[in-house]
Amino acid sequence: MKISFFALAASVALSSMIAATATYAGDITGAGGTFPAPVYNAWASDYKAKTGSAVNYQAIGSGGGQTQITNRTVDFGASDAPMAADKLAAAKLLQFPTVVGAIVPIVNIDGVASDQLQLTGDIVAQIYLGKITKWNDPAIVALNKSVTLPDLDIAPVYRSDGSGTTFVFTSYLAGVSPDWKSNVGSATSVQWSAGSGAKGNDGVAASVKNTKGAIGYVEYAYAANNGLTIVDLQNKAGKLVKPTLATFTAAAAKADWKDAKDFAVSMVNVEGDEAWPIVSTTFILLPKDPKDPAKSADVMKFFDWAYKDGSAAAEKLHYIVLPKDVVDNIRTSWKADVKGADGKSVYGE
Amino acid sequence: MSAIVGSSTDTDTALADVARGSPSPEARHVPGAGLDPIFKAALYGCSGLILVLLASILILLFWGGWPALATFGPSFYWSTVWNPVTEKFGAGVMIYGTLFTGILALLIALPMSFGIAFFLTEIAPVSSRRPVGMAIQLLAAVPSIIFGMWGVAAIIPLMANYIQPPLIWIFSSIPVLGYLFKGPASGLGMLTAGIILAFMVIPFITAMFVEILESVPAMLKESAYGVGCTTYEVFRNVSVPYGRTALVGATMLGFGRALGETMAVTYVIGNANRISASLFASGSTIASTIANEFPDAPAGSLRNQSLLELGFALFVISFIVLAISRMLVRTGTK
Numbered sequence: 231m232k233i234s235f236f237a238l239a240a241s242v243a244l245s246s247m248i249a250a251t252a253t254y255a256g257d258i259t260g261a262g263g264t265f266p267a268p269v270y271n272a273w274a275s276d277y278k279a280k281t282g283s284a285v286n287y288q289a290i291g292s293g294g295g296q297t298q299i300t301n302r303t304v305d306f307g308a309s310d311a312p313m314a315a316d317k318l319a320a321a322k323l324l325q326f327p328t329v330v331g332a333i334v335p336i337v338n339i340d341g342v343a344s345d346q347l348q349l350t351g352d353i354v355a356q357i358y359l360g361k362i363t364k365w366n367d368p369a370i371v372a373l374n375k376s377v378t379l380p381d382l383d384i385a386p387v388y389r390s391d392g393s394g395t396t397f398v399f400t401s402y403l404a405g406v407s408p409d410w411k412s413n414v415g416s417a418t419s420v421q422w423s424a425g426s427g428a429k430g431n432d433g434v435a436a437s438v439k440n441t442k443g444a445i446g447y448v449e450y451a452y453a454a455n456n457g458l459t460i461v462d463l464q465n466k467a468g469k470l471v472k473p474t475l476a477t478f479t480a481a482a483a484k485a486d487w488k489d490a491k492d493f494a495v496s497m498v499n500v501e502g503d504e505a506w507p508i509v510s511t512t513f514i515l516l517p518k519d520p521k522d523p524a525k526s527a528d529v530m531k532f533f534d535w536a537y538k539d540g541s542a543a544a545e546k547l548h549y550i551v552l553p554k555d556v557v558d559n560i561r562t563s564w565k566a567d568v569k570g571a572d573g574k575s576v577y578g579e
Numbered sequence: 580m581s582a583i584v585g586s587s588t589d590t591d592t593a594l595a596d597v598a599r600g601s602p603s604p605e606a607r608h609v610p611g612a613g614l615d616p617i618f619k620a621a622l623y624g625c626s627g628l629i630l631v632l633l634a635s636i637l638i639l640l641f642w643g644g645w646p647a648l649a650t651f652g653p654s655f656y657w658s659t660v661w662n663p664v665t666e667k668f669g670a671g672v673m674i675y676g677t678l679f680t681g682i683l684a685l686l687i688a689l690p691m692s693f694g695i696a697f698f699l700t701e702i703a704p705v706s707s708r709r710p711v712g713m714a715i716q717l718l719a720a721v722p723s724i725i726f727g728m729w730g731v732a733a734i735i736p737l738m739a740n741y742i743q744p745p746l747i748w749i750f751s752s753i754p755v756l757g758y759l760f761k762g763p764a765s766g767l768g769m770l771t772a773g774i775i776l777a778f779m780v781i782p783f784i785t786a787m788f789v790e791i792l793e794s795v796p797a798m799l800k801e802s803a804y805g806v807g808c809t810t811y812e813v814f815r816n817v818s819v820p821y822g823r824t825a826l827v828g829a830t831m832l833g834f835g836r837a838l839g840e841t842m843a844v845t846y847v848i849g850n851a852n853r854i855s856a857s858l859f860a861s862g863s864t865i866a867s868t869i870a871n872e873f874p875d876a877p878a879g880s881l882r883n884q885s886l887l888e889l890g891f892a893l894f895v896i897s898f899i900v901l902a903i904s905r906m907l908v909r910t911g912t913k
Contacts, residue, residue: 290874291874291875293874293875293876294874294875296875296877297874297875297876297877297878300877301878382763383762383763383764384763385763385765390850390871391871391872391874391875392872392874392875392876414664415664415665416664417663417664418663418875419663419664419872419875420662420663420664421660421661421662421663421664421852422851422852422853423853425851425861426765426767426768426849426850426851426861427849427850427851427861427871428850429871437765440735440736440739440766441739441763441764441765441766441767442739442763442764443763443764444763444765
């Protein structure tokens with residue numbers, strides 16, 4: 231009697247476990263930065279409506295995305311910071327870009343609206359180095375004669391997690407401030423001299439929104455969708471530019487895709503009067519030797535659909551799509567580089 | 580206990596055999612005899628599993644963190660550099676943050692716990708003791724992530740709008756005290772973390788205080804009341820000195836709990852790898868640093884090893900604090 235009860239309980243438990251783990255074929259999981267999360271989530275819901283396959287994207291930061299795909303715990307990784315060529319080779323990963331986005335500085339100062347405040351890269355670097363501590367500092371006031379700046383402490387906000395957005399932002403600061411380059415450097419995680427950290431682009435946006443006198447850096451979609459006060463920056467040509475789709479596109483057009491190994495271009499501090507200085511593409515990491523070739527084929531199918539049909543969704547969220555010849559190169563490298571155990575290419579069409 | 584049960588059954592059987600005159604095979608058969616060794620083995624297995632688990636955690640932390648300690652030497656524990664770019668790491672900022680927020684939490688929680696405990700044991704009408712006691716216990720049951728959410732949603736705006744600006748305005752020009760209250764009124768910081776930790780720690784300390792105060796012999800208190808002492812004098816001169824050792828032990832238990840809190844602190848402490856004197860400055864604790872950085876540190880990298888070493892440091896600190904607390908509580912309540 232007792233034995234049969236236990237047997238019954240065990241069989242119920244086992245069958246429910248099997249039922250729970252049965253996933254719909256074609257579902258893929260990915261993890262990575264919060265920079266492209268708005269567009270990946272939009273694509274995922276459109277793709278599910280069209281084909282029924284779910285794409286589960288976890289925005290845990292570019293650092294987390296790189297770690298997870300290296301450990302093969304997800305089907306694809308996403309990172310705004312390109313991985314170094316030797317790390318890519320060691321982890322046997324293929325890196326390809328999806329969209330281009332821009333990073334904008336946001337502030338929270340009473341009486342200052344979007345596009346009213348103007349800053350140079352050097353001033354932003356000094357703020358994050360802790361050398362400029364008040365909003366009515368002479369350097370800032372000199373640039374902004376039409377705005378009354380209060381005697382308010384500056385509260386810089388940065389990313390506490392390993393972030394590709396940080397990588398691009400610190401690359402920008404290293405390019406415009408020799409002080410920054412020698413003292414801090416650029417990476418997905420650096421030692422910040424002033425301010426406090428928040429998790430994810432959304433965390434930085436929320437932190438700036440809630441703190442008077444705060445300054446932070448986020449991907450443009452977060453600033454636009456949350457109604458945050460955006461700052462105009464001085465670009466390499468010395469012109470003050472507004473963060474609009476036109477200035478982002480002007481910067482993206484300068485990217486030299488032909489000479490970039492593993493598609494790792496830099497769009498930071500590019501030449502041009504109309505170019506926004508902090509623009510970046512974002513990458514997907516895929517295993518070159520997938521243990522489950524069907525999953526990798528599904529990932530490539532999803533992004534293939536995104537390149538063909540996802541442009542409208544991307545542009546609605548203020549991202550820029552890649553030029554056609556780059557997309558063709560990406561498809562070529564899918565065919566050439568992602569091989570199953572039998573040595574045959576995984577990418578079908 | 581099972582051994583004693585088993586042997587009395589065996590003894591009964593043996594006595595029954597002797598009374599009968601000869602042992603019969605049927606009489607020898609004890610219903611539970613077959614399963615009893617399995618039962619005992621399962622119990623040994625469970626206890627052994629816990630010990631093995633504890634040892635394996637300790638070994639993982641120690642072994643994983645050893646390369647970091649070997650690279651940086653003992654100065655790892657007090658170095659305040661945490662630089663992922665130059666790959667130089669040091670635990671100084673985190674250890675300072677952990678201890679500082681813990682002490683802040685205690686400073687805020689202790690007076691309240693004393694008050695609540697004494698209220699519950701002496702002053703409260705008997706009918707209200709159970710509801711108030713249960714409310715305190717309910718506070719202990721709130722998950723720490725809820726405290727984190729409450730901190731972000733309620734405490735941070737409160738601090739940023741109503742508490743920090745006046746304090747900064749009053750104190751920032753005073754020479755020495757000014758350093759304690761400097762910085763932008765962002766609502767985050769050590770003080771906010773200390774306040775939230777205090778609320779998490781109050782139920783534990785209060786529960787133990789109530790137990791300790793109730794163990795004070797009624798005769799001592801009655802005699803004090805009899806010679807005309809006021810309630811406060813009985814509290815200060817009779818109850819507290821009687822349970823002094825155990826009270827310190829209970830406090831350290833609360834401190835040990837505050838040391839390990841992760842999510843509640845991570846949301847409100849500002850995640851800055853810097854030491855600053857100001858109560859409003861952002862900082863880091865060991866737990867918040869591990870929560871933020873462990874997912875991004877690839878296995879085998881120096882950062883990963885430094886984080887494991889940090890975890891080992893926290894394990895050792897918590898262990899020491901809890902061991903002292905248990906020792907004090909045990910000698911205090913007889």
